[in-house]
Structure formats: structure tokens, C-alpha cells
Amino acid sequence: MVKANAYGHGLERSVRALAAADGYAVLELADAIRLRMAHPRQPVLLLEGFFRSEEPALLLEHSITPVIHSPEQIRMLVGAGRAAAPRSMEVYLKVNSGMNRLGFSGEAVGAAYRALAAQACVRRITLMTHFADADGAAGVAAQLARFEGDVAGLAGLRSLANSAALLRFAQTRADWVRPGIMLYGGSPFAGRSAQELGLRPVMHLSTELIAVQSLAPGDRAGYGQSYVAARPMRIGIVACGYADGYPRHAPNGTPVLVCGKRAGTVGRVSMDMMCVDLSAIPEARIGSEVTLWGEGGLAADEVAAAAGTVSYELFCALAERVTVIEKGEPAAPGGGQGG
Ligand SMILES: *Cc1c(COP(=O)(O)O)cnc(C)c1O
DSSP states (O other): OOHHHHHTTOHHHHHHHTTTOSOEEESOHHHHHHHHHHOSSSOEEETTOOOSTTHHHHHHHHTOEEEEOSHHHHHHHHHHHHHHTTOOEEEEEEEOSSOOSSOBOTHHHHHHHHHHHTOTTEEEEEEEEOOSOTTSSSOSHHHHHHHHHHHTTOOSOEEOOOHHHHHHOGGGOOSBOOOOGGGGTOOSOTTSOTTTTTOOOOOOEEEEEEEEEEEOTTOEESGGGOEEOSSOEEEEEESOOGGGTOOTTOOTTOEEEETTEEEEEESOOOSSOEEEEOTTOTTOOTTOEEEEEBTTTBOHHHHHHHTTSOHHHHHHHOOTTSOOOOOOOOSSTTSSOOO
């Protein structure tokens, strides 16, 4: 899954790193076409399919696989297929097994399947569904049962699992899996760390201290003056804020590494700056390295949890203004740092 600019990691660079993948999935048609040009071999899946009548012809031309989730799409496909003959495409037929966003359910699944199978432009139908709570208490059992019931007797490969299902429910692996967050080193589970799952961070967000302030008891820091120093303390001013993608709602004490050591944020995150408590880091000074998340033992998941969100959102929010440095893979297993 390289949708949403590869979860904020950059589509092209991520696909280069994932050159061995069996296929790629995106949201935008333009991205699908770009991927197809660069990677003629692998299937490219368009996760929400198409929305305009002129789009199926482009999918046929570029051999892109749409997800079909509505009768409107089937109608558009029928028209385009005739015009594009003898071209044909693969499609994924989306079954709504309980997420209730996209897809067919019940009787409508078989009807959609037969309508698609009758089109000369449809070469192969893969049956898919998406789990709403593979990481949570509900798990996948009810949705899996509903899916199996709805597709009973229909021929085709199956694609079911996101990261959480893939890691937690081996029975969902089926023919195609759709890992997303785990590729980027994020944990899909609130209660299990990426490290515990053997996932390495891909994005490392770091910056520097650009100022250091000494506060006396009663002094305040940042907008709204919400943080009040209880004792004499040093705070560092970090060159990163919500304009870089750091979550504005991160509360006091959200973990940050300064000089590789843990510190906590103080006061409100501003557009391009935030403050950290340097009490435990006497060596910190202007220019000291600050890690917002990534390598060094500070997982994006942990920062996300402190800010009331998930690593998906932190990654996707990474702003364009942030300079990206691509690191290579370690030369040998066990040596060096992954990029
Ligand atoms: C995003 C997405 C996934 C991947 O989900 P992760 O939780 O990131 O692994 C899988 N399937 C569909 C349909 C998706 O939209």
C-alpha cells in the first residue's frame, strides 16, 4: 500500500525501496498511471476505483486494476469496455462485510460479480474486503464469516488482510495481502510496539535546538502561556512545529529526544517551533540534535499516542517543507542504520 504518498514517505522513493513487491495500491488515478509507467510488470490497484465515465478507458489503456464497489462503476465500465475492445483489465470486487464504507453486500455481491464477469473487458475478478477492527476487540471473525457467505461459489483470488489482520489472524492472508503501516515501521496495534513486532522505523524526523531559555519559577512558555515553570529550568526551542507536520495537540510531556536522551515538550506547539524541558540534559545547547520520532528508541507510535492520534496520521502529515534525506539500506545484516 503506497497510497497517500506512501503514507507520507514519498511515492517514488518508497516504490523504489519496495521494488520486490508483487503489486502496488494507490488512491489517485494519476499516481496509478505514474506507477504503471515506471513499473510495467506489477499490478497497480486503484483502491477506490474510478468516479468519472472517462476514467475506465484510461485504466484499460494503462492496465490498471480498479476496485469496483458500486453499480455506477459497473455501468461506466460497460460503456468504456465496448469502446476499448479488445483491451481487458483485472478488477477487484469489493465486498462490504461490515466496514460500511464501500462495497457490495449480500445478494448484490453475486449480481455485481456476474455483471462484471459478462464483460469482455474484464479479464479476472479478485474478491476483496476490508476489516474495520482487525487491531481491536471485535477482530475479524464476524466480517470474515459475512464475506465468506457473500462470495460462496464465486471463483477468484481473495484479498483480505491489512497490516493488523496479516499480523494477528493468519487465516486472513488468503491470496493477496495489503500491508500498509507495517511497511513503514508503524505498529497497527495500540498495545503492541513496532519493536515488539520486529518492525523498524522508516521515517526519522529530526531537527536542532535553535535557542535555549532559562526560566524562573512562574515564567511561562509558548502561546497561551499554558506552561508555567514550577522551578528554575532550562528549555530548548526546537525548530519543528505543526507546519512541519508535528501534531499541534501534543500535550506537555510528549516525548522527544535531545542529544539522544528523553525529554518532554512544554507549552503549545507553534507553527515552526516547540519547546522542550532540558532539565535532564545539561549538555544540550544551540545546535543539539533533536529527534521527534524514528531511530534512537522513540517510535512514532509513542508520540502519536501521546498526542491522541496514530502514526498513520503523523506520517501522512509530514509537510512538503521538510527536507528529506534518503538513507541507504545497511551494507550487511546487523551493520549500520536502516534508512
Ligand atoms: C490503507 C488500506 C490498507 C492498509 O492498511 P494498514 O492498516 O495501513 O495496513 C489495506 N486495505 C485497504 C483497502 C486500505 O485502504
